[in-house]
Amino acid sequence: MxxxxxxxxxxxxxxxxxxxxxGWPDWRWYHEPLHSAIEALGGLSAIAMAVVLLYRQGECxxxxxxxxxxxxxxxxxxxxxxxxxxxxxxxxxFRNLASLTGGVGFLLVxxxxxxxxxxxxxxxxxxxxxxxxxxLWFLSFPRHIPVMVRNGEFxxxxxxxxxxxxxxxxxxxVRFLFDYHRIGRAEDALFASVGCLFALAELEFMYSMPWxxxxxxxxxxxxxxxxxxxxxxxxxxxxxxxxxRASFAQVVTAKDTLTRSEDRLRLALNDRTRISQDLHDSxxxxxxxxxxxxxxxxxxxxxxxxxxxxxxxxxxxxLKTVIRDLRGHILGLExxxxxxxxxxxxxxxxxxxxxxxxxxNLTVEVDADAAHLVTDQQSTHLLPIIREAVTNSLRHxxxxxxxxxxxxxxxxxxxxxxxxxxxxxxxxxxxxGHGLNNIARRAGALGGRLEIVSNPGRGTRIVLDLxxxxxxxxx
Numbered sequence: 001m002x003x004x005x006x007x008x009x010x011x012x013x014x015x016x017x018x019x020x021x022x023g024w025p026d027w028r029w030y031h032e033p034l035h036s037a038i039e040a041l042g043g044l045s046a047i048a049m050a051v052v053l054l055y056r057q058g059e060c061x062x063x064x065x066x067x068x069x070x071x072x073x074x075x076x077x078x079x080x081x082x083x084x085x086x087x088x089x090x091x092x093x094f095r096n097l098a099s100l101t102g103g104v105g106f107l108l109v110x111x112x113x114x115x116x117x118x119x120x121x122x123x124x125x126x127x128x129x130x131x132x133x134x135x136l137w138f139l140s141f142p143r144h145i146p147v148m149v150r151n152g153e154f155x156x157x158x159x160x161x162x163x164x165x166x167x168x169x170x171x172x173x174v175r176f177l178f179d180y181h182r183i184g185r186a187e188d189a190l191f192a193s194v195g196c197l198f199a200l201a202e203l204e205f206m207y208s209m210p211w212x213x214x215x216x217x218x219x220x221x222x223x224x225x226x227x228x229x230x231x232x233x234x235x236x237x238x239x240x241x242x243x244x245r246a247s248f249a250q251v252v253t254a255k256d257t258l259t260r261s262e263d264r265l266r267l268a269l270n271d272r273t274r275i276s277q278d279l280h281d282s283x284x285x286x287x288x289x290x291x292x293x294x295x296x297x298x299x300x301x302x303x304x305x306x307x308x309x310x311x312x313x314x315x316x317x318x319l320k321t322v323i324r325d326l327r328g329h330i331l332g333l334e335x336x337x338x339x340x341x342x343x344x345x346x347x348x349x350x351x352x353x354x355x356x357x358x359x360x361n362l363t364v365e366v367d368a369d370a371a372h373l374v375t376d377q378q379s380t381h382l383l384p385i386i387r388e389a390v391t392n393s394l395r396h397x398x399x400x401x402x403x404x405x406x407x408x409x410x411x412x413x414x415x416x417x418x419x420x421x422x423x424x425x426x427x428x429x430x431x432x433g434h435g436l437n438n439i440a441r442r443a444g445a446l447g448g449r450l451e452i453v454s455n456p457g458r459g460t461r462i463v464l465d466l467x468x469x470x471x472x473x474x475x
Contacts, residue, residue, distance in 0.1 A: 042223065043098075046073070053072065105175070173195030259405055361402070385442055389462050392435055398422055439452075
């Protein structure tokens with residue numbers, strides 16, 4: 001069907017050109033602004049087509065579009081010089097150069113291998129620069145331009161390049177028709193039609209005279225070819241725009257999915273950190289205290305059964321508390337927040353659990369005013385800090401004596417835990433276990449100022465100053 005359309009269109013164009021000349025042989029219409037506008041539009045269309053083809057080259061495996069883009073680019077540049085030239089020899093000369101350059105681009109589709117490789121990829125730039133500098137040269141030195149018009153008719157010098165251009169355009173159109181028959185790609189049908197229109201325009205040029213009916217007719221044929229090119233550019237533009245919208249929508253969707261995944265991961269990591277901290281600061285330390293009590297029971301069995309029974313009862317109670325807390329950690333439940341009334345009671349119970357084994361002589365100095373200033377939220381972190389600090393004195397420092405102090409200092413509540421144990425190098429604290437790191441994290445959650453002073457063989461002192469207004473932080 002495409003072959004029939006192209007054949008009928010070519011025959012119709014030839015017939016129309018002949019009929020116009022036969023009907024109005026002496027008709028002339030001199031309208032330079034309209035002509036310049038048509039040629040300027042054609043040049044811009046050719047350049048735009050070249051840009052689109054170079055962009056689409058990344059999607060096409062064939063190098064023929066690279067050659068075609070080179071021809072369109074050179075033709076477009078020279079068309080602009082033709083549009084700004086005054087009627088005369090230069091006026092026609094630029095028309096010849098533009099047609100011949102475009103025709104060479106169509107001819108090269110038969111030898112697409114010439115435009116492959118690194119050097120071939122430079123061809124569009126070379127042709128564009130060559131066309132630009134050639135245009136500047138002949139525009140600046142018109143005396144080098146041969147005679148193109150004599151006695152109102154085109155000279156053989158003007159007709160010969162157009163004849164070659166006609167052959168080149170038609171040869172390229174034939175190649176695109178073959179490719180369309182073989183592959184069925186719409187672009188091949190488009191460029192076959194454009195090549196035929198350009199070839200017919202050059203054919204009409206050879207039999208026309210400046211400003212006569214045939215002269216305007218071949219301009220109309222060229223304008224039609226450029227309009228086809230513009231239509232193709234518009235289609236590509238809307239396709240690219242649609243693809244970009246779809247890609248943007250996918251990016252937004254992917255971003256939302258990634259954000260949700262990050263939120264879930266952050267929650268999971270926070271839960272993991274919370275569970276790890278709670279297990280270490282509460283469950284493990286409670287189990288350690290229970291273990292100490294049971295060791296004491298072993299030593300007391302031979303002495304007094306009554307005291308052993310009391311120790312075992314305390315151990316069972318503590319185990320029940322540990323089981324309850326552990327179940328809460330597993331289910332993601334928060335530890336109940338102690339009130340001001342229960343803080344001192346909870347602290348006293350904690351001290352009793354930690355010292356009942358008798359392995360550590362713990363001196364407790366709690367100021368009632370300081371205990372009253374501790375808020376409910378502060379106590380949820382302060383009690384695990386005390387438990388961790390005192391337990392470290394037992395487990396790691398091998399301390400015999402320790403002091404626990406809670407006092408008001410310069411308007412702030414200050415907690416101090418000091419022992420006479422083996423001490424450690426504070427430079428290695430970051431590489432230590434969970435204990436000191438958990439103390440630091442809880443102090444940060446409170447917005448307090450933490451200081452840990454220790455040296456090997458000289459014991460350890462932990463000082464925490466609570467802010468007067470607690471920070472709303474979470475672990």
